[in-house]
Amino acid sequence: MSEQKTEQSADKKSITSKKLFKLVMIPVFMFGFGFALVPLYDVFCNVTGLNGKTGRVEAAMVDQREVDVSRTIKVKFLANTGTGLPWQFKPVVTEMEVHPGQIYEAMYQVSSSADKVTVGQAVPSVSPTEASLHFNKTECFCFSQQELAANETRDMPLRFVINHKIPKEIAEVTLSYTFFNIEKSM
Amino acid sequence: MTTATTHEGDHHDHGPATGLMRWVTTTNHKDIGTLYLWLSFIMLLTGGAMAMVIRAELFQPGLQLVEPQFFNSMTTMHGLIMVFGAIMPAFVGLANWLIPMMIGAPDMALPRMNNWSFWILPFAFTMLASTLFMEGGGPAFGWTFYAPLSTTFAPDSTDFFIFAVHMMGISSVMGAINVIATILNMRAPGMTLMKMPLFVWTWLITAYLLIAVMPVLAGAVTMMLTDRHFGTSFFDAAGGGDPVMFQHVFWFFGHPEVYIMILPAFGIISAIIPTFARKPLFGYSSMVYASASIAILSFMVWAHHMFTVGMPVAGELYFMYATVMISVPTGVKIFNWVTTMWRGSMTFETPMLFAIGFVVMFTIGGFSGLMLGVAPVDTQYHDTYFVVAHFHYVLVTGALYSIIAAFYYWVPKWTGHMYDETLGKIHFWWSTIAVNVLFFPQHFLGLAGMPRRIPDYSVQFSEFNMISSLGGFAFGLAQVFFLYIVIKTIKGGEKATDIVWEGATGLEFEQLASPAPYHSFNTAPEIK
Numbered sequence: 014m015s016e017q018k019t020e021q022s023a024d025k026k027s028i029t030s031k032k033l034f035k036l037v038m039i040p041v042f043m044f045g046f047g048f049a050l051v052p053l054y055d056v057f058c059n060v061t062g063l064n065g066k067t068g069r070v071e072a073a074m075v076d077q078r079e080v081d082v083s084r085t086i087k088v089k090f091l092a093n094t095g096t097g098l099p100w101q102f103k104p105v106v107t108e109m110e111v112h113p114g115q116i117y118e119a120m121y122q123v124s125s126s127a128d129k130v131t132v133g134q135a136v137p138s139v140s141p142t143e144a145s146l147h148f149n150k151t152e153c154f155c156f157s158q159q160e161l162a163a164n165e166t167r168d169m170p171l172r173f174v175i176n177h178k179i180p181k182e183i184a185e186v187t188l189s190y191t192f193f194n195i196e197k198s199m
Numbered sequence: 200m201t202t203a204t205t206h207e208g209d210h211h212d213h214g215p216a217t218g219l220m221r222w223v224t225t226t227n228h229k230d231i232g233t234l235y236l237w238l239s240f241i242m243l244l245t246g247g248a249m250a251m252v253i254r255a256e257l258f259q260p261g262l263q264l265v266e267p268q269f270f271n272s273m274t275t276m277h278g279l280i281m282v283f284g285a286i287m288p289a290f291v292g293l294a295n296w297l298i299p300m301m302i303g304a305p306d307m308a309l310p311r312m313n314n315w316s317f318w319i320l321p322f323a324f325t326m327l328a329s330t331l332f333m334e335g336g337g338p339a340f341g342w343t344f345y346a347p348l349s350t351t352f353a354p355d356s357t358d359f360f361i362f363a364v365h366m367m368g369i370s371s372v373m374g375a376i377n378v379i380a381t382i383l384n385m386r387a388p389g390m391t392l393m394k395m396p397l398f399v400w401t402w403l404i405t406a407y408l409l410i411a412v413m414p415v416l417a418g419a420v421t422m423m424l425t426d427r428h429f430g431t432s433f434f435d436a437a438g439g440g441d442p443v444m445f446q447h448v449f450w451f452f453g454h455p456e457v458y459i460m461i462l463p464a465f466g467i468i469s470a471i472i473p474t475f476a477r478k479p480l481f482g483y484s485s486m487v488y489a490s491a492s493i494a495i496l497s498f499m500v501w502a503h504h505m506f507t508v509g510m511p512v513a514g515e516l517y518f519m520y521a522t523v524m525i526s527v528p529t530g531v532k533i534f535n536w537v538t539t540m541w542r543g544s545m546t547f548e549t550p551m552l553f554a555i556g557f558v559v560m561f562t563i564g565g566f567s568g569l570m571l572g573v574a575p576v577d578t579q580y581h582d583t584y585f586v587v588a589h590f591h592y593v594l595v596t597g598a599l600y601s602i603i604a605a606f607y608y609w610v611p612k613w614t615g616h617m618y619d620e621t622l623g624k625i626h627f628w629w630s631t632i633a634v635n636v637l638f639f640p641q642h643f644l645g646l647a648g649m650p651r652r653i654p655d656y657s658v659q660f661s662e663f664n665m666i667s668s669l670g671g672f673a674f675g676l677a678q679v680f681f682l683y684i685v686i687k688t689i690k691g692g693e694k695a696t697d698i699v700w701e702g703a704t705g706l707e708f709e710q711l712a713s714p715a716p717y718h719s720f721n722t723a724p725e726i727k
């Protein structure tokens with residue numbers, strides 16, 4: 014009787030430990046899933062254009078024959094500076110009228126009032142988000158970090174093209190840049 | 200089997216050890232349940248004291264008592280302590296006490312892990328509370344700890360907060376694994392899944408939610424930690440990250456967490472109402488399916504907490520419809536409880552009063568939740584006192600009321616003593632009047648535009664805030680009175696019968712003595 018009982022409980026134990034192993038795998042997997050949300054989020058934003066992240070294209074890829082002169086879209090330029098970066102950052106021209114499909118050049122100006130070398134990274138954002146899928150840049154100061162010497166002023170070009178597939182109802186696009194201090198993370 | 204004690208009286212049988220080491224080394228589910236319940240009571244009073252600081256500061260406009268930074272750490276710590284320290288451990292404590300007795304098991308499946316998962320918690324909360332005394336103050340970014348407030352701009356003590364959350368998460372996951380293993384492996388022969396009491400069912404579903412989302416929270420705080428110290432940029436736009444993503448990750452945990460705090464309450468109410476209506480629960484299987492669908496839906500609605508971050512209309516529509524859809528299974532539950540009471544021979548002992556209070560006031564919280572779920576109006580309600588009123592109705596008069604109801608309902612079984620019915624009724628009416636004076640005016644404050652988490656406010660909000668604070672003090676005092684009732688009941692009282700309540704059903708009432716023996720169901724009971 015007691016032998017049978019121990020056998021039974023040993024049996025029960027192995028069932029329990031198998032179950033335990035399976036159950037422990039769920040939190041382990043979900044911990045990984047938490048981190049997997051990061052790339053998933055980026056992919057999702059890229060596909061849908063959420064987040065206002067702009068695209069990058071090579072100038073040679075842009076088909077200049079697809080210029081749609083019948084449409085005019087107003088592009089507004091904004092500039093912000095994040096905390097801890099003693100820079101004055103502004104667009105040279107605050108707005109432009111553009112035709113979809115054609116490459117335009119805009120200019121931003123940044124000047125440092127620091128007494129040492131400072132490094133910043135510009136992060137773009139396009140509003141409305143539906144436009145961001147169609148707003149592409151062939152050249153941008155945001156493609157790389159900007160290093161400014163003490164009291165240096167610099168004009169920074171930006172070449173962009175709005176894809177002619179941009180939804181019809183969009184008549185105005187706002188492009189905003191924020192410069193962040195990235196010395197801490199370097 | 201009316202004489203109940205399933206002790207076989209053989210030499211293996213022993214009572215509890217004596218002294219402090221009994222509690223440190225115990226692997227007994229009843230002891231651990233008691234420890235959890237006491238921890239949660241202590242945390243309730245601690246978090247409650249913080250709420251008193253908040254309400255005292257808000258009694259009048261202007262800054263009177265505390266610094267704004269300290270006020271913010273009070274709101275933060277109040278939220279964290281109540282969610283992770285009071286509500287969740289109380290449900291785990293109830294699960295420990297009740298699940299083995301309800302399914303006819305001798306103990307939890309993994310008793311040593313059970314001990315460990317409890318004893319992590321006092322250390323976690325000591326660490327969390329100690330941040331209040333550190334340089335720079337405790338966490339002051341709200342219990343939702345949105346980045347970058349909790350990364351770039353947070354006090355140094357945030358790292359202690361992060362590790363405290365890690366420890367709570369580990370404890371919850373271990374507790375949940377234990378519950379699942381117990382329910383799936385330890386049921387008495389004949390106790391099929393669809394015969395299990397609803398408290399066991401809802402806890403099984405809750406436990407799966409816990410092991411699915413607590414690790415995501417652990418991931419979120421780990422990302423915060425590496426952002427703060429190891430140069431990553433998960434939530435930092437400068438390095439290509441996105442602070443909005445923090446909100447997505449947080450609420451992917453946070454919304455199921457809401458149901459973690461309410462599903463066991465549904466189970467408790469489903470046990471109490473049939474007893475005092477003297478009718479079997481109406482729609483048992485629909486209750487099971489409703490709980491399961493609430494759990495599944497809870498993974499798909501998280502972004503309704505962040506309608507104002509700038510989401511495309513399609514996203515707002517989806518999250519709005521999905522959110523409002525949850526009211527269907529929840530409505531099934533409310534209607535089932537009401538139908539159970541319909542034409543029953545009802546009596547109104549204290550547990551029943553708290554259960555009915557739950558049904559009524561949880562429904563009020565559910566309705567304000569529906570309002571918040573509607574995206575276009577949420578733009579106005581977002582981050583106002585309307586939200587505060589909503590989630591306090593579902594968490595205080597919802598989750599907390601169910602825990603109090605569970606205490607009154609099962610305490611005769613635990614201690615062998617009946618509580619004092621008069622005191623219990625006073626506790627109910629005192630709490631219920633106070634809690635409505637406390638939270639109902641906050642709806643009006645929110646609709647009028649008073650933002651949450653602020654130590655000062657415009658003068659037009661003065662009257663409602665004063666009323667709310669008075670209700671708050673009364674409600675706080677009522678819970679100190681509850682502490683007295685708890686101690687009085689443990690120390691003595693009228694002897695409880697084995698069945699305790701005339702209409703009670705379930706193995707713990709039908710087959711065990713009161714108080715329940717230290718070891719129960721060493722041989723499996725017979726399930727009819």
